[in-house]
Amino acid sequence: MASLRSVTTTPNADRSSQEWRDAALTWVSDALARHGHRITGPVQPRLRPWSLVWRVPTDVGDAWFKANNPGTRYEAGLLAILSRLTPDAVLRPLAVDPERGWTLLPEGGPSLRDVLAGGDDRVARWERVLPAYAELQRTVAPQAGVLLDVGVPDHRPERLPRLLDELLDDRESLRPGEPDGMSVELHERLRAYRVEFAALCRRLDEMGIPATVQHDDLHDGNVFAGTCGYRFFDWGDASVAHPFGTLLVTLRSVAHAAELVDDDPALSRLRDAYLEAWTDRYDRATLRETAHLAKRVTTVSRALSWRRALATDDPARDGYAEAVPGWLGELLAPTLV
Structure with a gap:
């Protein structure tokens, strides 16, 4: 562990x-x-x-x-x-x-953040970015095993319940009861939630959408938006996981930057623009349900990503230590879009 x-x-x-x-x-x-x-x-x-x-x-x-x-x-x-x-x-x-x-x-040229600072319509831009990213994921999916072979972390749905167990046992990362750690009460609630979480992961796995690379931190600062099209960078948080987990960070970052409420129709449009790449095999209702599940369980992936990022003796890591318990605690928060 x-x-x-x-x-x-x-x-x-x-x-x-x-x-x-x-x-x-x-x-x-x-x-x-x-x-x-x-x-x-x-x-x-x-x-x-x-x-x-x-x-x-x-x-x-x-x-x-x-x-x-x-x-x-x-x-x-x-x-x-x-x-x-x-x-x-x-x-x-x-x-x-x-x-x-x-x-x-x-x-790599200007980032999407640079371009959006010039006054471009944020939602309209992301409606073009997300299909390009989805196409990358679909292209890579058949080679997911190759990614695992070079050490990309395995966050596939069937693995997440055991990874959650490991996180909840990692008191050094969660520091339950400490000021910037997880509360003892939340820690106990998450332990009690493990059976339901495993059921969510099984349901997500049963949807049958292949695992692929999942950036896990896709926001406007990690996309180049130059004349050559959209190029995605900064893959240090990535894993082999359910593709739709990407939407967790991306939709939150768009909502924050555009000052949108969680159930704003614009966020649903972005979700659907991303899911369009899979409509050749799945109906939209199934894809939306799958996206909802994937966003929910990917909070565990985010906690794991931060734990890896902070696996260092650099004293500066202490400034980010609340990220691991913070993201894990998000598992119990409501997911609207």
């Missing part, structure tokens, strides 16, 4: 050291040289508990280096696979080192 601290941090533990920095810069420089390019200035770092990102100036514009911590290291291998299977929907990496969890990406 993994807890917040139980994953070692060997590849990036010394990333503030000159030795680590030199090794990473050499890797980036060599990768750029293979493409005929070179670094032209100092890198600009951004450090989070789950990754280190460098903005790297080059003679053809910026490149982006990312070093994942062990809890999200699989992102490098996942991105390499996605770029082969869906080259029009993700950036093709300039270099990937799955063993160390390192990737180097070219500049």
Whole structure:
């Protein structure tokens, strides 16, 4: 059973050291040289508990280096696979080192957030983005086993009940009774809910929609919206799961940004725009029921994603520690759309 601290941090533990920095810069420089390019200035770092990102100036514009911590290291291998299977929907990496969890990406252009800041209609934009993302998921689904082989976490419905049990036993992550942890009362309610949760997962599995890659943090900051179409990035929270679980974060983020209430018809339109990709095999009523179930159980997936992200000795992780109990507690909240 993994807890917040139980994953070692060997590849990036010394990333503030000159030795680590030199090794990473050499890797980036060599990768750029293979493409005929070179670094032209100092890198600009951004450090989070789950990754280190460098903005790297080059003679053809910026490149982006990312070093994942062990809890999200699989992102490098996942991105390499996605770029082969869906080259029009993700950036093709300039270099990937799955063993160390390192990737180097070219500049992707403006993000969807940048575009929306210019006054574009948010809901109309997402009505175009979500079908493109659904197509990526459908393309990848037959290769779900390949993703599992490279370490992408397994959050398929049949696995979630056992994963919930593990989370509820992980007192270090949940800290029941502590000020920023889960209340003892909620912890007991979730334990009592496990039988019903397992039934929800069985029902979701029985719907028969194949598991595939599920981004788990798809919002306007993780989509490029340039002239080449929509490209999806930042896959560090991803898992192999029910595809419709994506809607949990996406619809919430749209509702928050657009100041919509939870049952606003615009959110139903976005849900249906996303589900349209599956109407060749399922009727819309079934798809809507499935989406409702998937959003409900995916709160456990979000808690697991945060636990992996915070599996580090970085002191900054303490600023995010409430995310694991917070998302798990959402399991008992009502799901409207």
